[in-house]
Amino acid sequence: MESETQVTGKEQAAAEEEKPMNIMVAIDESDDSFSSLRWALDTIIKRPSQILTVVHVMEPMPRYAFPGGQVVESASKAQQDNAAKLLSRASEQCKEKSVNAKTLILEGDPKDTICSAVEEMNVNLLIVGSRGLGQIKRAFLGSVSDYCVHHAKCAVLVVRQPKRTT
Numbered sequence: 001m002e003s004e005t006q007v008t009g010k011e012q013a014a015a016e017e018e019k020p021m022n023i024m025v026a027i028d029e030s031d032d033s034f035s036s037l038r039w040a041l042d043t044i045i046k047r048p049s050q051i052l053t054v055v056h057v058m059e060p061m062p063r064y065a066f067p068g069g070q071v072v073e074s075a076s077k078a079q080q081d082n083a084a085k086l087l088s089r090a091s092e093q094c095k096e097k098s099v100n101a102k103t104l105i106l107e108g109d110p111k112d113t114i115c116s117a118v119e120e121m122n123v124n125l126l127i128v129g130s131r132g133l134g135q136i137k138r139a140f141l142g143s144v145s146d147y148c149v150h151h152a153k154c155a156v157l158v159v160r161q162p163k164r165t166t
Contacts, residue, residue: 036129
């Protein structure tokens with residue numbers, strides 16, 4: 001007769017603590033996204049065993065036919081340079097907190113691309129900022145954070161910034 005092994009709550013918690021948590025922070029050009037990264041570094045990312053990936057998604061350039069194609073190449077290069085600067089800034093924030101982070105530039109629709117990356121990378125926690133769009137703007141423009149909350153295959157933390165007083 002086989003004996004069943006029971007795992008206590010403490011043993012299960014200890015086992016889970018040993019597994020590295022895979023955390024992704026999605027950023028864009030907004031101050032809110034960098035504030036959410038700063039909040040994550042100050043609040044969530046505490047153990048060196050945690051894996052942190054900071055991701056930025058570039059929306060694809062429209063595929064219009066321009067004579068010579070130089071306009072598209074120039075705009076695409078500027079977009080890539082901007083993405084590299086954003087991730088460099090994020091990487092500096094991580095280094096200031098002694099956190100080793102991977103950075104990743106992806107291309108596509110931010111909503112779908114982030115959710116796909118979460119699944120492919122087996123992310124445990126996705127952290128996104130909230131720009132605080134009103135209901136009408138969110139209905140017309142959509143919200144990356146709202147979409148990720150409903151479609152990402154992991155826990156999603158939306159960091160809302162406190163209201164600014166002027």
